[in-house]
Amino acid sequence: MKSQLKTGAGVILTAIMLFPIYWMINVSFTKDTDMRHDPPHLFPFNGTLEGYRAVLHQQMPYLGTSLLVGLGTVILTVALSAPAGYSLAKLRPRGGGALSFVLLMAQMIPGIIMAMGFYAIYLKLGVLNSAAGLVLADSTIAVPFGVLIFTAFMSGIPSELINAAEIDGAGTFRTFWSVVLPVSRNAVVTVSLFAFLWAWSDFVFATTLDGGGNQQPITLGIYHYIGNNNQQWNAIMATAVIASIPATLLLILAQRYVAAGVTAGAVKD
Amino acid sequence: MTVASDLITRAAAAPAAPARAPRRRSPQWAAWLFLAPVVIYLIAFYAYPLYRNLDLSLRHYTVRSFVQGGAPFSGLDNYRTVVDNATFWPALLHTVLFTGISLIFQFAIGMALAVFFAQNFKLSATLRALFLVPWLLPLIVSASTWSWMLNSDSGVVNFALKSVGIDPVNWLTSPSWALTSVIIANVWIGIPFNLVVLYSGLQAIPSEVYEAAALDGATGWQRFWRVTFPLLRPVSAITLLLGLVYTLKVFDIIWIMTKGGPTDSSTTFATWSYKLSFGNLLPQFGPGAAVGNLLIIMALIFGLLYIRLQRRQSL
Known part of the structure; x- marks a missing residue:
């Protein structure tokens, strides 16, 4: 296997492994109203800081x-x-x-x-x-x-x-x-x-x-x-x-x- | 925390053997003066709580006598109560399944990743470091994240299943899936430990061995099964044994995700013991302590095996 190919595979494996952490961050920015949206919002676009405000309070x-x-x-x-x-x-x-x-x-x-x-x-x-x-x-x-x-x-x-x-x-x-x-x-x-x-x-x-x-x-x-x-x-x-x-x-x-x-x-x- | 602690402890334990440099022996009183705080600490905050726990398991406690003292000695009654309890055999089975299946997957995935990362490609060190993240996160963070990912209606896992045409699964609310769910989360948390230890094991295999195998015409697969795997056996044994001791005592993940339920379907000794002592309105401290002590015995048996194995290898 070429080195670049291995790096690519490594990046993908790491991404799979770290997905739950990405998901935690993503959900932390999701609006309450979108929380049970189907399909779920995969990216925190148009998100909210409500969650972090709640933490602060x-x-x-x-x-x-x-x-x-x-x-x-x-x-x-x-x-x-x-x-x-x-x-x-x-x-x-x-x-x-x-x-x-x-x-x-x-x-x-x-x-x-x-x-x-x-x-x-x-x-x-x-x-x-x-x-x-x-x-x-x-x-x-x-x-x-x-x-x-x-x-x-x-x-x-x-x-x-x-x-x-x-x-x-x-x-x-x-x-x-x-x-x-x-x-x-x-x-x-x-x-x-x-x-x-x-x-x-x-x-x-x-x-x-x-x-x-x-x-x-x-x-x-x-x-x-x-x-x-x-x-x-x-x-x-x-x-x-x-x-x-x-x-x-x-x-x-x-x-x-x-x-x-x-x-x-x-x-x- | 558990695995991290141990990894480094193991590192520490090896060179703890007597220093070889010849030097004048300091007075014993000075040596013990430096040790005294830790010794007192161990007696007060390790030995005494453990003794209290043993005492709890050998007496018939009620809430009143728990606070005021004077509970009558009841021999092994609490242990008998526990073994006769309808939860005993399922809890034992779940403990064995949880530990065994977690270990198999953690080890296999960790090994595959270690072999992969050992090829030293660009970015491999950075990516390997990123793999450590799940290991360092507070367990409540991992457990609550998995809880939401495995949510029946809005979880991303069921969404992924649906998009490939598989029916949604009631991961945490169905008795037939709860144990699987906590095992999945636990495997995820345990992979980094296996990866790190096995990776360092691989680094210790001299490259000449591989060169010789390559000269003899061994394929990649043969190289793994005939060369890497046998040479890695001592490290593997230690990884598995240590993983075993630490998986036996997993409590946080299961308790946070399922509380051992539904209807005890993911109850292990660790969660059962907690539930008996703290999970009900009427605490049963005696039986709770008895279950805990059974768990200690299991952990210590494997712990002793591990220390024996490690001592033998470092000779």
């Missing part, structure tokens, strides 16, 4: 909460996992291997079951329906991942660098803070981006732990929209488009990190 508090929860999760995740990664990678604690194993297994526990346990605990503590409670729960998705990423990254830091810092008289904390953390910037970025994305996307914890009250995230904003059955699909899809922005940014900004991580570990040669 009704979804801003949800978006604000999601932003807050996302940032909170990032801070908690990095604060917990960076020191642990350093320890596992460079300080060689006894039992570190077992801990890595526990972290791997922890990632396989279905979120829905964690959510049930959290619900029972939160109910007793009275922290249901709070952004802080959601941050804590969402961080469980990202912390094991964060530790493993930091461990992998920090194992690659030359020991000479750390030894040099110690010879200069820096203690373990000083070395970590002034030497290891600054050179681990890429790992910090990767962990932060994913922690944010997962917290932003979370639905399981949100619906079980934060289903009432006035601090609900955007995933529930969309869910209530669907549940209310208001048939305002342009508003639902407009919210979905807005909710997809962090993922899109991640793909553009951090694709390099994602790709590098994947190729490093997926194949042992």
